[in-house]
Amino acid sequence: MVRFVQPVSAPADPYVGDPLLRSWLERQLGPAGHAAAKGRLADLAADVTGPLRAAHADAEAHPPTLVRYDPWGARIDRVDTSAGWRTQRAAAARHAVVALPYLESARGTWGAAARIVQHALLHLYGAESATFSCPVAMADGAAALLSRPEVDADVRDAWLPRLTATDPDVAITSGQWMTESQGGSDLARSSTIARPARDGSWRLTGEKWFCSAVDSAMAVALARPEGAGKGSRVLAPFLVPRYAADSPLADGRAPDACAPGVRIHRLKDKLGTRALPTAEVGLRDAYALPLGDPTQPGLVRAMTLVVVTRLHNAAAAVSGMRRGLAYARAYADARQVAGGRLVDSPLHRATLGTLGVDTAGAFVLAGHAFALFGRVEVGADPDAAAELRVVAPLAKLATGRLAVACASEYVEAFGGAGYVEDTGVPRLLRDAQVLPIWEGTTNVLALDVLRAVTREDAARPLLRRLAAAADTARGLSPALAHTLTAVTEELRDTFAAVTADPGGVEAVAGARAVALRAAYALTAALLVEHAAWGDETAEVAARLWARRWLRHEEIAVDAHQHLDLLC
Numbered sequence: 001m002v003r004f005v006q007p008v009s010a011p012a013d014p015y016v017g018d019p020l021l022r023s024w025l026e027r028q029l030g031p032a033g034h035a036a037a038k039g040r041l042a043d044l045a046a047d048v049t050g051p052l053r054a055a056h057a058d059a060e061a062h063p064p065t066l067v068r069y070d071p072w073g074a075r076i077d078r079v080d081t082s083a084g085w086r087t088q089r090a091a092a093a094r095h096a097v098v099a100l101p102y103l104e105s106a107r108g109t110w111g112a113a114a115r116i117v118q119h120a121l122l123h124l125y126g127a128e129s130a131t132f133s134c135p136v137a138m139a140d141g142a143a144a145l146l147s148r149p150e151v152d153a154d155v156r157d158a159w160l161p162r163l164t165a166t167d168p169d170v171a172i173t174s175g176q177w178m179t180e181s182q183g184g185s186d187l188a189r190s191s192t193i194a195r196p197a198r199d200g201s202w203r204l205t206g207e208k209w210f211c212s213a214v215d216s217a218m219a220v221a222l223a224r225p226e227g228a229g230k231g232s233r234v235l236a237p238f239l240v241p242r243y244a245a246d247s248p249l250a251d252g253r254a255p256d257a258c259a260p261g262v263r264i265h266r267l268k269d270k271l272g273t274r275a276l277p278t279a280e281v282g283l284r285d286a287y288a289l290p291l292g293d294p295t296q297p298g299l300v301r302a303m304t305l306v307v308v309t310r311l312h313n314a315a316a317a318v319s320g321m322r323r324g325l326a327y328a329r330a331y332a333d334a335r336q337v338a339g340g341r342l343v344d345s346p347l348h349r350a351t352l353g354t355l356g357v358d359t360a361g362a363f364v365l366a367g368h369a370f371a372l373f374g375r376v377e378v379g380a381d382p383d384a385a386a387e388l389r390v391v392a393p394l395a396k397l398a399t400g401r402l403a404v405a406c407a408s409e410y411v412e413a414f415g416g417a418g419y420v421e422d423t424g425v426p427r428l429l430r431d432a433q434v435l436p437i438w439e440g441t442t443n444v445l446a447l448d449v450l451r452a453v454t455r456e457d458a459a460r461p462l463l464r465r466l467a468a469a470a471d472t473a474r475g476l477s478p479a480l481a482h483t484l485t486a487v488t489e490e491l492r493d494t495f496a497a498v499t500a501d502p503g504g505v506e507a508v509a510g511a512r513a514v515a516l517r518a519a520y521a522l523t524a525a526l527l528v529e530h531a532a533w534g535d536e537t538a539e540v541a542a543r544l545w546a547r548r549w550l551r552h553e554e555i556a557v558d559a560h561q562h563l564d565l566l567c
């Protein structure tokens with residue numbers, strides 16, 4: 001008896017094999033803009049399917065370790081990472097995954113739409129980066145913060161070129177030290193203190209509880225300037241050099257030693273993101289540079305960074321969803337069940353097709369957030385800023401939840417093999433679960449949406465887009481137009497009710513449901529916009545998304561029929 005071995009094919013090139021990504025770029029960038037991006041995208045996709053996939057597997061198999069003492073007993077707190085992790089680091093720099101929107105050449109070619117090209121790079125890169133997408137997100141957030149005019153020019157000139165370098169020997173990433181054990185969501189409880197030093201720099205003392213990418217050359221740390229009082233608004237962002245090489249206090253220490261006053265207590269043993277070194281960090285009079293005037297309320301400055309990392313979180317969620325779908329489809333094409341290919345089973349086709357609808361919706365939602373951010377960053381566009389205020393939390397919260405649900409289905413789509421570590425499939429689920437947690441849990445983001453709607457008039461741009469999409473949808477499908485019109489009116493009433501009593505139990509307890517409803521409606525509107533431009537996948541996805549998420553109907557039969565379009 002011959003032992004059966006299942007043939008498994010790798011999915012297609014992630015750029016060539018993703019028609020929605022390509023049509024999105026064609027519409028958003030125009031044919032010339034898309035043509036200008038194609039070389040970059042094809043290069044990255046080729047790297048992803050070759051050396052980066054191998055590096056991803058290596059980094060996953062060899063998690064980082066903390067060496068706390070040298071052989072003679074001296075405390076060294078050295079974080080050792082794998083060759084795969086370092087390969088991912090170099091590739092992120094070389095492919096300008098962080099740098100692109102800051103490059104003059106990119107701004108010259110694409111203007112505000114450089115962020116759309118960056119989103120495409122992240123979409124290709126993130127899913128098989130062994131979560132190097134995390135330091136990429138934080139480096140971009142730090143670069144955006146350093147770009148603010150309030151930041152001292154000397155600090156910016158010293159660090160921004162390194163964060164946005166494309167030479168792997170020069171490029172650095174950043175950590176983001178905010179969470180303390182007494183409060184991650186509740187930053188008001190932060191107890192890290194910043195004290196001014198005589199030379200104009202500051203010294204930070206405190207304990208940070210979750211510090212990802214702790215191998216990065218710098219971190220943005222939140223601290224309470226001495227005497228600033230209570231609450232979260234007064235917290236200020238500081239740049240902390242992580243290594244002795246960049247600390248003026250180093251006093252002869254080896255360049256790759258910890259900067260004086262920075263201690264790595266331990267690495268977290270996490271459910272997922274295993275290649276990513278996440279540490280508990282102690283600060284004792286650590287050298288720090290203020291990012292903006294620390295005597296002025298600083299949380300608003302730090303939010304620049306948080307918005308960027310929330311957008312990256314959405315990009316990472318969608319990247320994982322799309323790649324998981326591609327793997328599940330490739331497996332279904334090869335696997336035989338009940339006398340035929342798994343992909344020919346109407347039920348399995350419906351399962352994958354439904355995942356395709358969710359993935360298409362999540363993609364346009366994340367893509368829209370990046371497009372808005374580019375317009376804010378380059379053109380200081382007030383309409384885009386008003387819309388981004390609510391779209392950033394909506395995109396982060398909706399895609400984070402979808403990513404977890406889809407990842408669970410991908411694991412199941414491989415049957416027992418999906419549960420076996422060395423297939424690489426289980427990590428899809430493990431790594432998805434962080435997406436709804438960090439940079440704001442679902443509840444925390446839902447409350448942020450509530451604040452935006454009730455205090456900052458953020459409902460207006462959202463409702464305007466929904467109403468316009470309802471009009472547009474008339475030419476595509478009367479049922480879809482009707483659904484969008486009804487949901488727009490429903491949300492208008494809901495927003496009015498919560499604005500009348502924003503602190504009431506109904507508004508607060510219902511905040512998650514309202515935020516998700518708004519995110520799903522916005523997604524339908526964005527799919528309609530793309531469908532109206534002429535994209536067939538978006539047209540199918542818009543109809544099925546609206547039925548699934550706005551009308552709560554079963555879409556199995558249509559998802560089965562349209563599988564080949566959807567993935």
Ligand SMILES: Cc1cc2nc3c(=O)[nH]c(=O)nc-3n(C[C@H](O)[C@H](O)[C@H](O)COP(=O)(O)OP(=O)(O)OC[C@H]3O[C@@H](n4cnc5c(N)ncnc54)[C@H](O)[C@@H]3O)c2cc1C
Pocket residue numbers: 175176177178179181182183184185186210211212213270273278434437438439440441442443444447
């Ligand atoms: C893998 C990983 C990496 C991370 N990396 C970093 C990092 O690099 N830097 C960093 O600073 N942090 C990092 N974090 C920490 C992360 O940002 C926090 O864990 C997150 O913000 C939640 O904070 P918390 O852990 O204090 O949970 P809590 O805030 O205590 O939340 C517990 C529960 O309470 C809910 N909740 C909280 N507040 C409210 C409210 N007002 N109303 C209703 N419900 C509420 C939350 O939704 C959650 O379900 C990381 C976390 C993980 C898992």
